[in-house]
Amino acid sequence: xxxxxxxxxxPLRDMGDRHALYLNLIQWAILxxxxxxxxxxxxxxxxRDHEIVLYVAKEGILPASDIIGRQAHISVGCALENxxxxxxxxxxxxxxxxxxxxxxxxxxRIVCSDPSAxxxxxxxxxxxxxxxxxxxxxxxxxxxxxxxxxxxxxxTYAQAGGLIFDSIRDIPTRLAIAQFQEQAEKYVLAHDAFRxxxxxxxxxxxxxxxxxxxxxxxxxxxETSLRVHRALQQEGPFDPDLANGMAVSxxxxxxxxxxxxIISIEEDMPFYWIQAGRVLQRNLLEAERYGASTSIxxxxxxxxxxxxxxxxxxxxxxxxxxxxxxxxxTEERPHAPRAPIExxxxxxxxxx
Ligand SMILES: Cc1cc2nc3c(=O)[nH]c(=O)nc-3n(C[C@H](O)[C@H](O)[C@H](O)COP(=O)(O)O)c2cc1C
Numbered sequence: 001x002x003x004x005x006x007x008x009x010x011p012l013r014d015m016g017d018r019h020a021l022y023l024n025l026i027q028w029a030i031l032x033x034x035x036x037x038x039x040x041x042x043x044x045x046x047x048r049d050h051e052i053v054l055y056v057a058k059e060g061i062l063p064a065s066d067i068i069g070r071q072a073h074i075s076v077g078c079a080l081e082n083x084x085x086x087x088x089x090x091x092x093x094x095x096x097x098x099x100x101x102x103x104x105x106x107x108x109r110i111v112c113s114d115p116s117a118x119x120x121x122x123x124x125x126x127x128x129x130x131x132x133x134x135x136x137x138x139x140x141x142x143x144x145x146x147x148x149x150x151x152x153x154x155x156t157y158a159q160a161g162g163l164i165f166d167s168i169r170d171i172p173t174r175l176a177i178a179q180f181q182e183q184a185e186k187y188v189l190a191h192d193a194f195r196x197x198x199x200x201x202x203x204x205x206x207x208x209x210x211x212x213x214x215x216x217x218x219x220x221x222x223e224t225s226l227r228v229h230r231a232l233q234q235e236g237p238f239d240p241d242l243a244n245g246m247a248v249s250x251x252x253x254x255x256x257x258x259x260x261x262i263i264s265i266e267e268d269m270p271f272y273w274i275q276a277g278r279v280l281q282r283n284l285l286e287a288e289r290y291g292a293s294t295s296i297x298x299x300x301x302x303x304x305x306x307x308x309x310x311x312x313x314x315x316x317x318x319x320x321x322x323x324x325x326x327x328x329x330t331e332e333r334p335h336a337p338r339a340p341i342e343x344x345x346x347x348x349x350x351x352x
Contacts, residue, residue: 056107189246307320
């Protein structure tokens with residue numbers, strides 16, 4: 001289906017046309033994970049100025065689940081990291097300048113160097129990892145630990161980004177987090193506005209939409225996906241069995257993970273949210289390189305009460321801002337769709 005075309009991207013062979021090159025970088029960027037698959041990013045190409053400007057789209061900030069826009073900023077950080085890694089593949093370096101204006105608009109001006117003839121010597125992320133990655137919300141094999149070198153990389157990338165990383169591997173803490181997760185899911189699902197908003201993005205499997213999460217990415221068949229999609233959108237009380245089922249499956253997925261990674265930040269501000277997104281995506285891509293699967297969970301991060309519990313358990317003063325699981329999957333999951341690139345890119349014509 002057309003809404004999955006974005007995943008068929010190929011690297012450019014000829015890097016001579018700067019406009020085509022920047023467009024290609026953006027095509028890699030939009031494969032990034034993002035909250036509810038809203039894709040809260042907009043890009044402006046200023047090829048003559050060697051710049052791409054990346055905006056956190058205000059319409060991509062979900063009013064019920066992302067009141068202050070933290071999740072949208074983290075998502076944009078993930079896209080920025082993909083863009084940086086694709087640029088590195090072409091032997092380019094990028095310098096991002098993040099600004100947050102008084103009317104709460106965040107924009108990243110990305111200054112790009114020219115591509116280098118030595119691009120093939122690049123030893124970072126392979127573009128294949130970006131193309132292969134997808135969230136896997138299923139259970140992971142708890143008997144198969146992650147390689148120590150990978151876990152070490154998670155810490156190293158967080159440190160390099162100026163952030164704090166905790167890797168939770170001990171069973172009591174994993175179980176405690178799994179219990180928190182179940183309660184946090186139930187808490188958010190009990191809120192009408194949250195549930196309806198989720199219903200707009202939780203989609204039937206055969207959807208032709210470019211944004212949102214088809215039920216098969218949650219391991220659900222066609223009928224159940226449609227039923228959950230409708231039930232979430234309905235007025236009135238939510239079927240308690242469905243709410244329970246969703247919360248329990250989130251808990252069990254958490255339980256069945258050899259590692260839970262938590263990225264914490266010193267200040268709860270847009271700059272750090274974007275930085276947390278970059279570190280998150282760098283870690284997810286590294287996991288992919290090792291053949292490991294990952295998924296991201298926001299409920300514990302966004303509900304203040306649970307965030308405080310997490311902080312207490314971690315014995316940290318810094319704020320946990322991203323929580324992800326990593327492990328070797330027991331079941332493959334499909335990609336999620338992407339909206340057409342034309343809708344998210346503007347070219348400043350007078351500058352080209
Ligand atoms: C900041 C952020 C928060 C997310 N929160 C959740 C979450 O709470 N639960 C969940 O199942 N997936 C979560 N995700 C995963 C997204 O739903 C997923 O990235 C999106 O649907 C696109 O799918 P893909 O990553 O497989 O391409 C989150 C992703 C990001 C970047």
